[in-house]
Amino acid sequence: MTVHVAVLDPLPMYQQGVATALSEIGHIVETPENPLAWVRRSPGAVVLLTLIVHGDWELLSRLRLERSPHAVIAIVEDDVVALGVRAVRAGARSVIPRHVTDETLRRTIEATLDGQAVLPAKVAAALASGEQHPVPPAERLEWLHQLAEGATVAQLAQRAGYSERAMFRLLQALYQEIGVRTRLEAIMQARDRGWLPRVGPAPAATGPGGGRGGRSG
Template identity: 40%
Template sequence: MLVRIAVADPLPVFRHGIVEILRDAGFTSETPDDLFAWVRDEQTTIVILTLRTDADWRTLEGLRRTAAGLVLVALLEQMSVGDSVRALRAGAACVMARDTSPAAFREGFRALVRGESLIPVEVLRALAAPEAEGAASGEPSPTERDWLRSLAGGVTVGRLAAEAGYSERMMFRLLRDLYTRMGARGRTDALITAQHRGWL
């Protein structure tokens, strides 16, 4: 199967290292400047994206909405269960530590090309349960925390909806459900509650 592969990381040396690791494993990859234009281009594509900043997380979610057949690999600065779950829910098919060894990277990438994903057991357990646990306690999911942070920063619901891939009406409904789950009377009350509980 012919697969197009893109590597996106802010450090040129790191990008080059991933390209070399992939070359050693028999894969050719590219480092496009405009990922969104690149994924709209052709056939099956894999994007390897480092997640370090909020903008990187938004890129991950945006790429997921851009091309249906796109396979996303998330490289995390700090490999944690929470960030792994967040990346998988945001559209990543595979999550690896940014400082993983070349051999482990090759193994994970080969599995991905075969249509499989190597996910740690503790991450699978968290994927199976946390939404219910969070909902019971009123605690927002990682995505919902991002929404609250954006609202606290002055982002409009319309813009938030566009970034999340929902209609504005659906976004209002999702936010209303979130506020209710948090025990808040509205947006301001929810943001105050989130600030007090350290969710922002």
């Protein structure tokens, strides 16, 4: 069965790879600039939406409100469990990691079109347990601990081996996973949930990202 598929990902090479894999089995693949308008004129379509920044999550929420029948498959990276749980609750029907094989992607689309929800086992388990915000991996808890101790994003990036821009993006994703928007809120939440020791004052947030210029995470 031929299906219209929208691929929404920030990397053109990734889009091209997915388009090639799906076109080979007869699907019509597009990268619409206006996804909401696209689903309205493509009933029964599938949207492959990579969730990285806040705007991606907003789009997922808006797609959920569209009346035109369509299915969203959320593509996540990093912490698949936390992001996968959040994606399902925000309206995604299925969830897959960003690094899956072409064959897994094809099977996921087929199953989703059949009305099934395809989820990694750990995501399904977290949803079944009712856990609102799964505990982040140890590495990310260590990031919060270092931020609580006054580290900057530049320092975190250097220690973790990321660029400062990539580190900022990872921190923003972490904040979203635990349901907050700023560094200060993230540290307070982590302490309230017992993820961090309750010692020392939390640093003051100075911008949307909680750091200098709003980009220090």
